[in-house]
Amino acid sequence: MKKTFLTLSAAISLSMGVSTPALAQQSAVTNAILNQRTGLLDKARVDIDKAIVNEKTSNKAKTWYTRGEIYQAMLESPIYSKNLQPGEGLQKSYESYGKTIELDTKTGEFGKQAVVKMESLYGQAFNDAVNSYNAKDYDKAIANYKLASQIKPQDTTAVLYSAYASEAKQDFAGARASYNQLLAMNYKSVNLYSRLLQMAKQEKNEAEAAKVVGQALVAYPGNKSFMLEDLNMSLASGKGEDALGKINKSIAADPNNSNLYAVRGSMYDQQKKGDLALADYRKAIELDPNNFDAQFNLGVYNYNRAADSYTKASKMDLKTYQTSGKKFESEGKKFFEASVPYFEKALLLQPDDRNTLSSLQKVYFRLGRTADSERLNSKLQSLNKK
Known part of the structure; x- marks a missing residue:
């Protein structure tokens, strides 16, 4: 009878609600949920932080999901967000x-809901990053862009903006790491290679610049800017023939590429081979009348010929000028006139290009087109004030 009495006593004790450690911890999760629902997020946080470190509840999906909801709610609250350390709400929700x-x-059950919650966290992390960038808090911006990238590993936007933020704080190593991460994600853009190249130049790292140009030309073999960079590097290193060989090879592979002829024309110009340059510029325009560089350089070619003629006339003594001067001035005027349609077309293609505006303004002046000259001069002054 004594044994039966003890057994019954234990049963009575349990039925009266004497708690066990396991039940207490389950209660902590329940209390966290109740406090969250009633808006007492500070108390909910205390409850869930206890449950998350207890071995009875720390391996439950419900516990972790509840923790994510509580920290996300705190993050979104103008009151309770003040109780969080910078970045703590996003990081703990994500975790x-x-x-x-x-x-x-x-x-x-909880996993499906967590996936949806993750999506909303991406937006919060990205928006916080943008706001931090605009406030010039670049370290915080980078941290949030990286968190956004963790949430959506396949998304390239956060990685790209992280690179911009690193550049803004002159952290070229960090920016380069982000750009290279994008390349590893099969993300390509002309601007990406241009930024990598610009950073290499700022650091005066010629080997890195050459490497970037090589990569850029693999991705964009017909890109005029990268080809020019490659050619200029070859020329700067005394490899002029090597540069010419590269461009000739490119033209053989792509004979209808207007940009290639414009580039080779620029090369011939640098080498003072005017006739060859002229032929290439004309070919470039034949293939593409909207090739700005070819149009502008043809204008420059004629402008320079005109200037040479006038210079020769101005250097003559009186006797020589009386017999030959007018001839050279007449020749100069013809070259100025010949430059006009090329400069005008170039200006049509790029209306705010200062070099074109300045060159055409001078030509108009030399040809006595005063109103046109003053019009372009006014536009130049307006652009210079911006």
Whole structure:
């Protein structure tokens, strides 16, 4: 009878609600949820932080999901967000939802909800990054862009903007790492290679610049800017023939590429081979009348010929000028006139290009087209004030 009495006493004790450690911890999760629902996020946080470190509840998807919701709610609250350290709300929410998915998979009861919550966290992280960037808090911007990238590893936008933020704080190593991360994600853009090249130039790292140009030309073999960079590097290193060989090879492979002829024309110009340059510029325009560089350089070619003629006339003594001067001035005027349609077409293609505006303004002046000259001069002054 004594044994039966003890057994009954134990049963009575349990029925009267004497708690066990396991039940207490389950209660902590329940209390966290109740406090969250009633808006008492500070108390909910205390409860869930206890549950998350207890071995009885720390391996439950529900516990981690609840933690994510509480920290996300605090992050979004103008009151409770002040109780969080910078970046703490986003980081702990992300960590919690990630653990939920790990424990419950993406198809489980809480896992499915965590996936949706992750999507909203991406937007919060990205927006916080943008706001931090605009406030010139580049370190915080980079941290949030990286978190956004963790949330959506396949997304390239956050990685790209992280590179911009690193550049803004002159952290070229960080920017280069982000740009290279994009390349590894099969993201390509002319601007990406241009930024890598610009950084290499700022650091005066010729080897890195050459490497970037090589990569850029593999991705964009017909890009005029990269070809010019490659050619200029060859010329700067005393490899003029090597540069010419490169461009000739490119033209043989792509004979209808207007940009290639414009580039080779520029090369011939640098080498003082005017006739060859002229032929290439004309070929470039034949293939593409909207090739700005070819149009502008043809204008410059005629402008320079005109200037040479006038210079020769101005250097003559009186006797020589009386017999030959007018001839050279007449020749100069013809070259100025010949330059006009090329400069005008170039200006049509790029209306705010200062070099074109300045050159055409001078030509108009020399040809006595005063109104046109003054019009372009006014536009130049307006652009210079911006």
